Amino acid sequence: MAGAAVILTVFTFQLPPQGNGLSLDSSVYLACIFIFGLSFTLMVLLLSSLVLLLLEWGSTAGKHINNFSIYCIMIASASFIFTALGGMQGPLLSSHLEAYVSAMAVYFILNTLLIGFYYYVVFHKNLYNTLKGMLTDTILAYACTLVLSLVLTILLYHNHMVGLGLFLCLSILISYSFKRLFSMYRDIEERFNRDPRTGLFTHSYFEQALEEEMSSSKISGTALSLAMIDIDDFKKYNDHFGHLKGDGLIVFLAELLKRETENTNIIVSRYGGEEFTLLMPGYDAAAARNFMESLRRTLNHSRFEGSEIFPQGCLAFSAGIAAYQPDVHFKSELVDHADQALYYAKKQGKNLVHTYGSQSLLEQDIDFSQDVRDIEQQLNLFMYKDLETFKHSKRVFRYAMDISELLNLDTLSKRQFTLGALIHDIGKLEIPWGILNKKDKLSLEEWEMVKWHVTWGKEMALTNEKFKDLAPYIELHHERYDGKGYPYGFKGDEIPRLCRMLTIIDSFDAMTTERPYQPTKSFKEAVVELRACAGSQFDPELTELFIRYIEKREVCGSEAAI
Missing domain, CATH: 3.30.70.270 (Reverse transcriptase/Diguanylate cyclase domain)
Known part of the structure; x- marks a missing residue:
């Protein structure tokens, strides 16, 4: 049995796409548990590990010791579960199917967790990604290995060495076939991923x-x-x-x-x-x-x-x-x-x-006045479809111009921020007139359609080379600081800083302008609302900056009126 485990360890088979090696030696250990019990299985493991250690003595000694420890834990745990659930050593009994399946499941789960933890400790790999990758790449092949352990149990108990020999022949053929398959896969992958003229990646x-x-x-x-x-x-x-x-x-x-x-x-x-x-x-x-x-x-x-x-x-x-x-x-x-x-x-x-x-x-001296005119030509379509959206976009643009000076933005960022503010609702051109101008509260289905305007607007911007860099402002101005916005549920710093500021400006103007589906707030009421939502809907730091700007603007406006 130890010799069979060694042979199956040597004749591994590789799995596309990553080429992970997998051997059928676990089938031998599980079959030994089911037929001969824990002590015999650990003896087989010890002998096979010593043989492999002698064959590959040197730099791989530490690897064999780690493997031996992991196998000991898996074998002991699987044996304990098998016995605890009423499993009996000897022939495969359908009445004890639960014990067989549970033992194999524990064996597989421990194998995945222990190897994942090993990679986490030794190679500092991300534990979640390692476990996810192992499950994705090997779960089907590992399931086959576990099922083959039941096949080996039947062959070994009823046919002894002949059954073991047949199983080894089958395993070696599987190993050879998988190696050929993996080689063919690599050839095809290489042709697909490599540019034929230069040899570089495609x-x-x-x-x-x-x-x-x-x-x-x-x-x-x-x-x-x-x-x-x-x-x-x-x-x-x-x-x-x-x-x-x-x-x-x-x-x-x-x-x-x-x-x-x-x-x-x-x-x-x-x-x-x-x-x-x-x-x-x-x-x-x-x-x-x-x-x-x-x-x-x-x-x-x-x-x-x-x-x-x-x-x-x-x-x-x-x-x-x-x-x-x-x-x-x-x-x-x-x-x-x-x-x-x-x-x-x-x-x-x-x-x-x-x-x-x-x-x-x-430091480019970018004159984006022509860009403003180009966007305004598109916004003019709102003049007959939704005048309020047209006026709202212009107001948000003016706020953004002031805020860009307050933030001391460089020329490029100022262009992106202000033009993004001007075009942020362009996707609403795709929303039916009846929904845009509805006086009553929107239904759930209508509200879901309205939410699509950020995606439609982004796609419209991406069709124009000049405005591709404005897409994030269009798509992300309804994200929330706490991650409860749309379309992606980004939160905190996952949302670009100027997009977070645009959200504040957009919401403030929406609150202080008459809209069909919510009451209008005064500037003071809107400031109270902004503060109440700082940290949840809005970036708290940018909210306070915008409030200081609004309060200063109101004071200056009042003094001018006097």
């Missing part, structure tokens, strides 16, 4: 990796940056030398990227055409910029046929960097930030690296 793989890394960064608090690069004047090179040479240039840059990131955890992907992305776990904005500047200089000094036709006289790329922040909830936002920084680098003369939100980017 766009689709990048999207998946970005989502995973953002989630990991959010949980662990580690830095994460995204860099997007674009070959400068690539079209000029293509037009001059032809597409074949152009493809050669793309491959040349790809090889350079692979070489320069070889000993890092940076994930390099071909985003499309002559654009590439570098997903950089563990890199903050400064570290990412230093790496990209070094990469840019390396490319500048690389020789490639025909590079003399470029305006810089050498190969060059422009790069945009965006560092992940806790208030970035969607991968599209991070990509958009990196893309904006890349666009600015191009606009400033190319062969440059720019970081989104860096001082040089924020």
Whole structure:
């Protein structure tokens, strides 16, 4: 029996997609419990562990000792449950099915918990994610292992060594088949995830990796940056030398990227055409910029046929960097930030690296008066559909202009905040006229439809390249500080700071303006309401800042009237 356990440990099988190894040795131990009892099973475990320790003596000794300890706990616990529920050593009895199932369940649960705890202590892995991953990847295969333990019990009791031999043959064939299957899976996965021309990861793989890394960064608090690069004047090179040479240039840059990131955890992907992305776990904005500047200089000094036709006289790329922040909830936002920084680098003369939100980017003298006019043209549609929404949007915009000065926002943030305030209710254009102008209280179904305006508005903004960065203001202005808002239930700092301020402004104007489904409040009553909801609906710090602004504004207004 000990020899069988050793053989089954050696002939493991790998499970797609992660390649987790799983052996059928647990089937041997469970069958021994059911037929021979606890003492015999522990003896089999000890002998098989000693053999494996001798075969793999060295760096893996500690691993075998840990495995032995875990198996002891699982075997002892399963045996105790089996006996406690009336299970009897010997042939498999259908009358004791509850004892068999319970023993196997305890064995599996302890296996999962103990291994998860081991990874948590030794490798500092997130315990919840580790357990979740183990259950997702192995539960079906483990269930098969447990069922096979019952098969082995029957074979071993009635056919002795012949039954054990048949079981080993079956297990070895399963192991071989799974290894072939996993190898085929890896081949297919490699073809799907790798760009055939450059050997870099594909766009689709990048999207998946970005989502995973953002989630990991959010949980662990580690830095994460995204860099997007674009070959400068690539079209000029293509037009001059032809597409074949152009493809050669793309491959040349790809090889350079692979070489320069070889000993890092940076994930390099071909985003499309002559654009590439570098997903950089563990890199903050400064570290990412230093790496990209070094990469840019390396490319500048690389020789490639025909590079003399470029305006810089050498190969060059422009790069945009965006560092992940806790208030970035969607991968599209991070990509958009990196893309904006890349666009600015191009606009400033190319062969440059720019970081989104860096001082040089924020100091742009952005004249967004044309953007205001463009948005107002869309808001004019409210003139015949819902005049109150039109006037409300204009008032919220004026409040936002004042608050942006009070917060001393940089030019870019001021543009986003004020334009976001102006366009925040644009999604209401999709709501039927009868609901927007209903005098009575909205029904539950009507209210659910109204709540969709944040999603519709976001989708409208994303269709316009100029207004994509306003989407968070549209989508998140009904989130609450306590997490009870919509559409996502974000809370606290999960909601971007200026979106939290927009929520206060929007609510204040709604309270102080006549609306069909709630009474109008005076400014003083609205201030009382804001304070009452600070910490639940509203950010308490920003609420007090807005109240000071309103009170000062009212005092100034009263003095002017006198």
